[in-house]
Amino acid sequence: MTRGRRWRVVVLALAALYFLIPLIASAEFSLRAPGGGYGVANYTRIAEDPVLLSALFTSLRIAVLTAVVVLLLVVPTAVWVRLRFPSLAAVLESATILPIVIPPVVMAAGIAFVQANLGGPVFRALFDSSTSALTPFYVILALPFAYRAVDNGLAAIPLRTLVEAARNLGAGMTTALVRVVLPAVRSAVLGAAFLTLALVLGEIVIARILLYTDTFPIAVVEVGRSAAGVSVALSLASLLLTWVLLLAVSFVGSRRRRSSRSRPSAPRRNP
Amino acid sequence: MTAVQKSPAETATDAAVEFRGVSRVFGETRALDGLDLALRRGELLALLGPSGCGKTTALRLLAGFDRPTSGEIRIDGTDVTGVPASKRDTGMVFQAYSLFPTMTAAENVAFGLRMRKVGGAERSRRAAELLELVGLGDRGGSYPHELSGGQQQRVALARALAVRPSVLLLDEPLSALDARVRVQLRDEIRRLQLAEGITTLFVTHDQSEALAVADRVAVLNAGRMEQVDVPQEVYARPATPFVAEFVGVMNTVPVSGNRITPGAAETAQVRPEALLVGAPDGLAGTVLTSTFLGPVTRLVIRTEVGELTADAVTRPGLPGIGDATTVQISG
Numbered sequence: 001m002t003r004g005r006r007w008r009v010v011v012l013a014l015a016a017l018y019f020l021i022p023l024i025a026s027a028e029f030s031l032r033a034p035g036g037g038y039g040v041a042n043y044t045r046i047a048e049d050p051v052l053l054s055a056l057f058t059s060l061r062i063a064v065l066t067a068v069v070v071l072l073l074v075v076p077t078a079v080w081v082r083l084r085f086p087s088l089a090a091v092l093e094s095a096t097i098l099p100i101v102i103p104p105v106v107m108a109a110g111i112a113f114v115q116a117n118l119g120g121p122v123f124r125a126l127f128d129s130s131t132s133a134l135t136p137f138y139v140i141l142a143l144p145f146a147y148r149a150v151d152n153g154l155a156a157i158p159l160r161t162l163v164e165a166a167r168n169l170g171a172g173m174t175t176a177l178v179r180v181v182l183p184a185v186r187s188a189v190l191g192a193a194f195l196t197l198a199l200v201l202g203e204i205v206i207a208r209i210l211l212y213t214d215t216f217p218i219a220v221v222e223v224g225r226s227a228a229g230v231s232v233a234l235s236l237a238s239l240l241l242t243w244v245l246l247l248a249v250s251f252v253g254s255r256r257r258r259s260s261r262s263r264p265s266a267p268r269r270n271p
Numbered sequence: 272m273t274a275v276q277k278s279p280a281e282t283a284t285d286a287a288v289e290f291r292g293v294s295r296v297f298g299e300t301r302a303l304d305g306l307d308l309a310l311r312r313g314e315l316l317a318l319l320g321p322s323g324c325g326k327t328t329a330l331r332l333l334a335g336f337d338r339p340t341s342g343e344i345r346i347d348g349t350d351v352t353g354v355p356a357s358k359r360d361t362g363m364v365f366q367a368y369s370l371f372p373t374m375t376a377a378e379n380v381a382f383g384l385r386m387r388k389v390g391g392a393e394r395s396r397r398a399a400e401l402l403e404l405v406g407l408g409d410r411g412g413s414y415p416h417e418l419s420g421g422q423q424q425r426v427a428l429a430r431a432l433a434v435r436p437s438v439l440l441l442d443e444p445l446s447a448l449d450a451r452v453r454v455q456l457r458d459e460i461r462r463l464q465l466a467e468g469i470t471t472l473f474v475t476h477d478q479s480e481a482l483a484v485a486d487r488v489a490v491l492n493a494g495r496m497e498q499v500d501v502p503q504e505v506y507a508r509p510a511t512p513f514v515a516e517f518v519g520v521m522n523t524v525p526v527s528g529n530r531i532t533p534g535a536a537e538t539a540q541v542r543p544e545a546l547l548v549g550a551p552d553g554l555a556g557t558v559l560t561s562t563f564l565g566p567v568t569r570l571v572i573r574t575e576v577g578e579l580t581a582d583a584v585t586r587p588g589l590p591g592i593g594d595a596t597t598v599q600i601s602g
Contacts, residue, residue, distance in 0.1 A: 158368040164336050165369040165427075167356040169434065170386035179382075183373035 023236075030233035042233035052219050052234070059216035062131050063200035066138040067193045070146045073139070075189065078151045079181060082159055093151075096144040104141065108209040111137060115210060130212035138200050145199065146192035153188020157181075194245055201238065286345070287312040287470040288333065288438055293342030294494075295328050302328040304494035305342070310438070315464050315471040316499075317485035319478060321517065325494040326474045330442055333472065335359045347437055357386075362431030363440040367447035369427055370415035376402060376426045377411035383434035401429035404463065421452040428460065432467065439464065439471040445480065457484055478518045482506060490514045506542075515540050522546065522579045529600055533575050539600075543569065546581035546598055548590065553597025558590045572598050 033039035046052055081088055099107075115127050127133045162184065166176035182189065204217045213222070220238075224231030286309035295303040303325045310316050318326045331337045333344060335356030344352050351359055362383075370379050380398040389397070402411050405425040407418075415423055424444055431439060441460070445453040461484040464471050475481050481488050482502040489499040490513070498510035509515035515523075520543050525535040531554050547553070548570060556574035567582040568589055581598055583589055590596040 157372070161365050161369045162371060164334070164356070165363070165365060165371070165430075166382070167336070168334055168359075168361060168363045169383035169430070170357050171382075172357055175386070180371050184371070186373075 023239075026232050026236055030229055030236055032229060034229075042227075042229040043237070045227070045230050046234055046237065049223075049230075052216075052223065055214055055216045055219035058130060058214050059201055062135055062138060062215065063197045065131065065135050066142055066200050067196040069135065069139050070142045070196050071150075071189060071193060074143065074146045074150050074192065075182070076177065078147060078154055079159065079163075079177060082151075082154055083163060092147075096147045099140060099144045104203075104205045105209070107137065107140070108206045111206065112209050127210075130207070130214050133210060134203075134207060134212060134215070137206050138196075138203060141203065141206075142196040142199050145195045149192035149195060150185065150188050153185035153191075154181075156188075157184045197245070198242060201242075285312070286310060287314075287347060288472065289343075289345040289348075290329065290333075291343040291345070293329070293332060293339045293344060295325070295332060295337065296340045301494050303332070303339070306491075306494070306496060308489055308496060308499065310470050310472060311486075312470055313468045314486040315461065315473055315484060317473045317475055317481035317488045318491060319475055319481040319488055319518070320491035322476055324491045326476075326491050327442060328494075329491070330363075330440055330472060330474045333359075333438070334361050334363050334440055360434075360436050361438045361440050362434060362436035363442065364424065364427045364431050364444040366443045367420065367423070370423055370430075372415055374414075375411065376407065376413050376415070376418065379415070379426055380411075380430045380433050383430065387434060397433055398429075401433050402426070404432075405429045405459070419452075420448050421456055424448065424456060425459075428463070432463070432469070437470065439469045441471065441473040441475075443475055445475075446477070453480075460484065482518070488518075490517060492517070509540070519543075520580050522581075524576055524579065524600075526600070529602075531574075531576060531599060541600055543580045543582040545601055546579060547601035548572070548581050548583040548596055548598055550597050550599035550601070553599035555595065555597055558592050558594050558596060561589070561592050570596075572596065574598060 030042050031038045031040065033041055081092055114123075115133075125132070126136075159181065162180050163173075163176050166180045167173070171179065202217055203215075204221065207213075207215045207218055212218070216238075220231055220234050223234065288310040290306045290308040293303055293306045294301060306325070306329060308316075308329075318329060320326045328337065332339050333346075335351070335354060335358075339352065342352075343350055346360065370376075371382065374382065377395065377398045380401050381394040384394045384397060399408065399411060402408050405428055407422060407425055407429070410418065410422065410426075415426070418426065424447075427444070444460070445457055448456065457480060460473075473481070473485060482505070485502055487499060488502050488505045490497040490505065492513050498505055498514045500508075500510075505514060505518055509518060509521070515521040522541045522543070523538055524531045524541055526532055526537050526539040527535040530552070533554070544567070554574045554576065556572040556579070559571045559573050559578065560569075561571075562569040563585065564582075566585060568585045570581050570583060570590070572579050572581060579598055
């Protein structure tokens, strides 16, 4: 074993410990039974708690809605910019960083001001439920991540040629987008959707400031106050869910990549 | 070529494709500057020129991917200048990477038919027929990444032909292939084009490709047409100095009668194969470079009228680099 390799093993082991110890500790803690010994009581309570379950469904509903709106906004925009306004790409790229560098709390404060000071039936209806109130703001939060994911996917395919080929064969712009471009960037689109889901399932600042208490992340914090074991069990469970989703996306993505490598640098075989 | 004056109405009926005074301006550059060009029905016209000469712009305007700044484009006598690309009835083969990566070869070929609402059974029948035609009858189920570059271009050709377009557009379809495959596919494109009798515009920067397959060659330079004629004429009688330089190699020499004569007022343009190396009454010179090309050897000879390029039939006893020799117009 060379010196370099030995160092790599040491660094890997340290990193693994850094990540694994809290996880193992959490798992141990969440498995403690109230009367001493170990059991899965904390986990079964998640399924039995109606507040938690309804919070989970509320958050999933917001997450799915957000993901759909984000993709409907991002995919056509990213394609349009790449095809028609390549010179705008740099401007848009820095614009998409703004929501990342501006802390959510700033946005939340602004929204709270709007919520408190603007009347009228439209605004009242908008802020009536957590789903209608939070979805638009989560869309804004998720836009930069989703845009980057989709744009990277588009950069990896010969977009202009594919769209022109489709149009040449009689497809309109929408058909070209749905039939040709979307399947070719499927893994990037899935990645964007997944990022959006993860973001919504973990967002707490805006929901808190706007006083919506029925979302999943808020419920997890609330439960933690009365039952720490359940809260930790929940955190672990949602982490696991995240991993499963990630694995699923990367699995689909790698299958796509293998079957979409249609741009050989040189002809590989004789015709 | 003798120019026959025709009224516009007459030209419209016998030309399959027509550019009339087409200009395309990008900012400060005039990519196309008043292009007039007519393709006859069923002919293969090669649009030849260096990169940036406007040939790809012309093709994209014809396909409908771009709009001319001024002028008019007609297909089968109908003005299509404002018609979107999806309604133009042209079949295009791109340089490379144009196959839809998530569809099989057969699905790619059938795509245009699907857009035209052709039924499923008829679609697969026609796709299979076209793949057979380009020699890939057994590869219908393959994805583009499973095919070689040459095979991908064959599929792209089949896909363009499947919808029976009125014009076939070829945008340097061979430039991404290696030399042997390029020649093979080039000849096959010509064979198919003749068999289908389809009007074809073949854009290329490779003069040997253009001369080899085209019925007529149109040489474009800086957005302007330099010459349109059959390959033999373009080669033998280039209309402008640019054509002479761009198509093949041309020596410009002072002549008196049919002999190279230093100081003569008259000049002539002579192809390398029309120069005789070692001619008894030749002009003295020194061989600068010697390039073995197989059947011929290309010599660059420094003489008092400048450097001359001459092709000599490869044989023992040819002068080598640094040797003194003579050169004269043969015959």
